[in-house]
Amino acid sequence: MFEFCADPASLEGASWLACYLTTGKHMNLYWSILTVLSLLLITAPTALLFGFAGASAARSTFMPVRWVGQVYVAIVRGVPDIAFFLFFVIALDQGFEYLRHQVFCPDWAEPIRQGNDFIVCKAAKLPLSTSPQWVHEVYGFMLAVITFAIVFGAFAANVLLGAMRAVPHAQLETAEAYGMHRRQVFWRILVPQMWLYALPGLSNLWVILIKATPLLFLLGVEDIVYWARELGGTKHARYTDYPHGDWRIWYFLGLLVFYLVFTHISERVLAKVNRRLSRGQATVGATP
Amino acid sequence: MSCLTTIQDYALRSIGIGKRILPTTDISVCEQFTLIGSGLIWNVYFGVLALLAGFFLACILALGKNSNTAALRRPSEWFIFLFRGSPLFIQFFFAYFAFLALKKAGLVPWLTSAQAGALLVLVFNTAAYSAEIFYGALRAIPKGDVEAADAYGFSGWKKFRRIVWPSMLRLSWSAYTNEAIFLMHATTLVFFSGFPAWQQKGDALYYASYFADKTFNPFVPYPILAAYFILLTLVVIGLFGLVNRRLNKHLPSNQRQKIKLKLNLIR
Incomplete structure (x- = not known):
């Protein structure tokens, strides 16, 4: 990156470190932080949507x-959330491929599950085997996002359901007395008021979501954990200009500090x- | 092969007793049930030991955080912040590589095994979360109770043991039950975070994901795992409910604390 990095062997101290920390692979590490952030920014609203749908469904009058x-x-x-993560990634992938299989190859005779194999026709593969590498990566990331949204949607549904129950019942009865019907009561009275009660739970959930992001590694996404392991491992002089021993402990110390700062600020x-x-507001925690 | 021989072969596979080779082809549901159940031994091992050790450490940390002496308060606060503010997954990774480095230096080589190293991390982790719960309960003990204890001449250790500690436990027991449940769930992370499963001796999730990989069918092993964990959760709730009854024995029935299951503490 810097000009003085042309000959790494001659470098020492701070300049060596500066060059070392700006190699191409380290750039991948920094990019993967963006992956984590984009996961958070996409997942949070999606999970909230899932949660809202779940909580509304749990209150439905239709059994x-x-x-x-x-x-x-x-x-x-x-059930442990990690089990959900591992389950949904495969289940979603197979579900999508199965649906595409039904659409694209209707006259396929063989069964899809043959012993230990899951076989769909070529056209139904996701992503197509001919598609470039970035499509594969984006697809993997998308699966991870949906998985996170489903799991955290359930958590959010829990919080929102509690919040809906916390809205004083007299409010809803008053609205009904004014002649509003169920839907109006829900959208005009319940939903606007529940956010205050939901906020502590949702803030808690946001911190939990941040702390769940390293699980991306388990879902096969090349995230910061992946790169920390990759970069920290022992490097021999034969393969790299920046040989070093096993530095994984320092990389993970970095990650630890990163998450501590991130959750603390949040x-x-x-x-x-x-x-x-x-x-x-008329709650205990409220300031006048 | 009948199901009975499968159980004989694999029921204790996770602790190294029984058949060495895991099933690879024609995997039956019975085999999945047996092996995942066998893996549950480790989840219970990590969960129970971490809870026991973590409980005492948490009491000390909570008292430390509640102390007026900065020399006691600061370290407790930092400990709690460190373990609650970072993901358990990263803590496992960091601890594993730290133990590896120690091993290279010739110190405590046994800590690189999951049975000891991961357990240590779990103890510290659950202690930090529980300490925060206990600290909240310490602050919530009715002033009158403590003043009454003072008036009766209680002080020091006796006051703590007879008045403060039982009240603290009673007030926090509901939240602590949740913590215990989520600790049980957190034990599934151990073998996915650097700590090696020697000779494929893993926990329930380790075997479940093994089967999901081998059969490429997640719809059998994960529901089995889920069933086991729901059962485990029910056992935890039952046992903690017994303790809760004992803690509330002296109170009239309308003042007793009920265990409310809440989702406020996952890692």
Whole structure:
């Protein structure tokens, strides 16, 4: 990157470090931080949407919809979230391929599951074997985003359901007395008021979401954990201009600090937002 | 091969007793049930030991954080912040490579194994989360109780042991039950985070993902794993409910703390 990096063997001290930290592979590490951030920015609103749908479904008067909602809300309590992550990535992939298989190759005779194999026709493969590398990476990332959204949607549904229950019942009854029907009560009275009650839970969820991002590594995405392992491993002089021993401990120390700072800043900002929003509200935590 | 011989072969496979080779072809549902259940031994091992050790450490940390002496308060605060503010996954990775470095220096070589090293991380982690819960409960103990204890001449260790500690536990038990459940769930991370599973002796999720890889069918092993964990969760709730009953024994029934399952503490 810098001009003085032309001959790494002659470098020492700070200039060696500057050159070392700006090699092409390290650039990949820095890019993967952007991957994490974009995952957060895409997942948070999607999960909120999933959660809102789940919580509304759990309150539905139509029984099957209510059951779907309640199961969605309840299931994450009993089962480790990592199991969901590992499950959904394969299940979603196979689900998509199965649907495409039904559409593109309707006259395929053989069964899709043959012993230990899952076989769909060539046209149904996702992504197509002919597509370039970046399509594969984007597809993997997209699967990860959907998985995160489903799992955190269930958490968010939990929080939102609690918040909906926390809205004083008298408010809803008053609205009904004024002649609003169910839908109007929901959208005009319940939803605007529930956010205040949901905010502490949702801020908690945001911090949890940040702390869940390293699990991207398990989903096969080349994220910061992947690059930290990759770059930290012992490098011999034969293969690289910057030989070093096993430095993984330092890379992971870096990641540890990165996450500590990230969650700490988030918590402080969210606490401020929380104080600001609850100003003048009739709750215990509110400031006058 | 009947299911009974499968159970004989694989029921204790995760601790190295039984058949060495894992099933590779024609994997039956029975084999998946047995091996995933066998892996659960490790989840229970990590969970129970981390809870036991973490409980005492958490009590000390909570008292430390509540202390007026900065020399006691600061370290406790930092410990809690460090372990609650960073992902458990990264903590595992960092700890593993730190233990590797120690091993190279000739110190505590046994810590690089999951059974010891990962357990240590889990103990510290759950201690930090529980300490925060206990600290909240310490602040919530009714002033009158402590003043009454003072009036009766309680002080020092006796006051803590007879008055403060039981109240703290009673007030925090609901949240602590949740912490125990999520600790059980967190134990599934161990073998995905650098700590090696020697001779394929892994935990429940390790075997579940092994089967998902081999059969390329996630719809059997993961629901089995889910069933086991729901069962484990129910056992935890049952046991903690017993303790909760004992902690609330002296109170009239309308003042007792109920265990509320909340989703406020995952890593």
